[in-house]
Amino acid sequence: MLLYDTLRQTPVAMEPIDGFVRMYVCGVTPYDTTHMGHARTYVVYDTIRRYLEWQGLPVLYVQNVTDIDDDILRKSAQLGLTWDELGRQETERFLRDMDALNVRMPNHYVKATDAIAKIIEVNSGLIERGVAYENQGNVYFNVHADPNFGSLAHSDYASMLAIANERGNFPDDPHKRDPLDFVLWQATKPGEPWWDSPWGRGRPGWHIECTAMVLEYLGPQINIHGGGSDLQFPHHACELAQAENFTGQSPHVAAWSHIGMVYYEGEKMSKSLGNLVLASKTLQHYSADAIRLGLLKYYYRDQFEYSDDDVAWGERTVExxxxxxxxxxxxxxxxxxxxxxxxxxALDADFQTPACLQALITLAEASINGEIDDAELAATTLRELGTVLGLRSELW
Ligand SMILES: [Zn+2]
Incomplete structure (x- = not known):
C-alpha cells in the first residue's frame, strides 16, 4: 500500500519495521464531544489499519489523550469539575462514540499524564544536545538550533510564525529567545496541577507528549504519523524536530499523513466556532455503517462540507x-x-476510497441486476471489503 507523505510530497510504500507497520495518530483533548471532523480522522486510520491487516501486515497502533492542557484547565474551571474528572468523563464519552462507529481501540491508548517520565527524559536529552534551553522553570526548543526546523510546513519563517500564533503559540512569552521557540515544559502557575521535574514543578508542552509516546511505544522510526491537516504545522513539524534531534535518526516517519478538514455551514467544523455535528447525534438517525461510508465517500486528503445527505447515501449504499x-x-x-x-x-494507491466504493457499487448493482459473471465472488468481495471498510458485514 502507498500512502502520501506530506513531508516529501509523494506517496510512499508501507513496509513493516521489525515485523509491524507502526502507526501513531494524534488523539483528542478530552473536553468536548466527538464531532464529524474527529469521526473522519479516526474512521480513516481505523480503515487503513484494517486494510493493512487484511493484506497480512500486522499493525502496531498508538494514540494519545491530551488529558492536561490549557483548554482542559479552562473548561474544567467553567464546569466546576477537577481537570482529571473532566478528562475521564470526556475520554469515556469519546471512546463510546468510537465504539459505536466500529472504530477499534489502538494497541496502546495513553494519557499524557502517564507519559511524564518519558517526556522528562526526552526534554533532558534535547537540552544535552544543545537544541533546547531552560529559563525559570520553563523549557523551550530553540528553532534556530535546527537548520531543518519547519521542513514539514513548506513555508518561510514569517508564515510559520503567523500560523503558530493562530494555533496557540505565545510569541510574547518573555522567557523565550525567539517568538517561534516552542514549549517543552512549563513551570506551574498557581492553582494548576504539576509534576516534579529537573526544572521544578510544572507540566509538559503539547508537542513533546506525542514524541515521547511514539518513542516509548513505537520506536525511533515509524511508518505513519497521522492527524488532521491542521496538525501539519506547528504540531507535527515540532514533533519531527524533537524526535530527530533526540534520536539522531532520520526519517523519523515514512509518511506524515494528514486528513482534510470537515466543513459545516461554510466554516471548518470546530469547537471554538461551535458549528459542530456530533457523531452521537447522527447515530440516533443513521447506522454506523452509513456514517462510515458517508465519510469514506471523500478522498481522505480532501476537505469537504458535511451534509446528512452523504450519510443518507451511505445508508442506501449499505442496503x-x-x-x-x-x-x-x-x-x-x-x-x-x-x-x-x-x-x-484503489486502496493500494493512497487509500482512494471513492474509487474503491465506486467499484463496489458497480459490483453490487450488477449482481442485483443479474449482470455479473460470478455472483458468489461478488458477495464474498462485498462482505470482505465491507469488513475492511469497518462495516458490520458479518451481520449481512
Ligand atoms: Zn500529536
Whole structure:
C-alpha cells in the first residue's frame, strides 16, 4: 500500500519495521464531544489499519489523550469539575462514540499524564544536545538550533510564525529567545496541577507528549504519523524536530499523513466556532455503517462540507450491498474479479476510497441486476471489503 507523505510530497510504500507497520495518530483533548471532523480522522486510520491487516501486515497502533492542557484547565474551571474528572468523563464519552462507529481501540491508548517520565527524559536529552534551553522553570526548543526546523510546513519563517500564533503559540512569552521557540515544559502557575521535574514543578508542552509516546511505544522510526491537516504545522513539524534531534535518526516517519478538514455551514467544523455535528447525534438517525461510508465517500486528503445527505447515501449504499450479498444472481458479462481488483487497487494507491466504493457499487448493482459473471465472488468481495471498510458485514 502507498500512502502520501506530506513531508516529501509523494506517496510512499508501507513496509513493516521489525515485523509491524507502526502507526501513531494524534488523539483528542478530552473536553468536548466527538464531532464529524474527529469521526473522519479516526474512521480513516481505523480503515487503513484494517486494510493493512487484511493484506497480512500486522499493525502496531498508538494514540494519545491530551488529558492536561490549557483548554482542559479552562473548561474544567467553567464546569466546576477537577481537570482529571473532566478528562475521564470526556475520554469515556469519546471512546463510546468510537465504539459505536466500529472504530477499534489502538494497541496502546495513553494519557499524557502517564507519559511524564518519558517526556522528562526526552526534554533532558534535547537540552544535552544543545537544541533546547531552560529559563525559570520553563523549557523551550530553540528553532534556530535546527537548520531543518519547519521542513514539514513548506513555508518561510514569517508564515510559520503567523500560523503558530493562530494555533496557540505565545510569541510574547518573555522567557523565550525567539517568538517561534516552542514549549517543552512549563513551570506551574498557581492553582494548576504539576509534576516534579529537573526544572521544578510544572507540566509538559503539547508537542513533546506525542514524541515521547511514539518513542516509548513505537520506536525511533515509524511508518505513519497521522492527524488532521491542521496538525501539519506547528504540531507535527515540532514533533519531527524533537524526535530527530533526540534520536539522531532520520526519517523519523515514512509518511506524515494528514486528513482534510470537515466543513459545516461554510466554516471548518470546530469547537471554538461551535458549528459542530456530533457523531452521537447522527447515530440516533443513521447506522454506523452509513456514517462510515458517508465519510469514506471523500478522498481522505480532501476537505469537504458535511451534509446528512452523504450519510443518507451511505445508508442506501449499505442496503444495496446487503441485497447483493443475499440475493445477487449471476447471468451477465461483467467480470466480478475485475471489479474486485479495481476496488483493492484503489486502496493500494493512497487509500482512494471513492474509487474503491465506486467499484463496489458497480459490483453490487450488477449482481442485483443479474449482470455479473460470478455472483458468489461478488458477495464474498462485498462482505470482505465491507469488513475492511469497518462495516458490520458479518451481520449481512
Ligand atoms: Zn500529536
Amino acid at each position: 444495496r450491498f446487503k441485497q447483493a450479498v443475499n440475493s445477487g444472481v449471476a447471468g451477465g458479462a461483467l467480470h466480478a474479479e475485475e471489479l474486485r481488483n479495481e476496488a483493492i487497487a
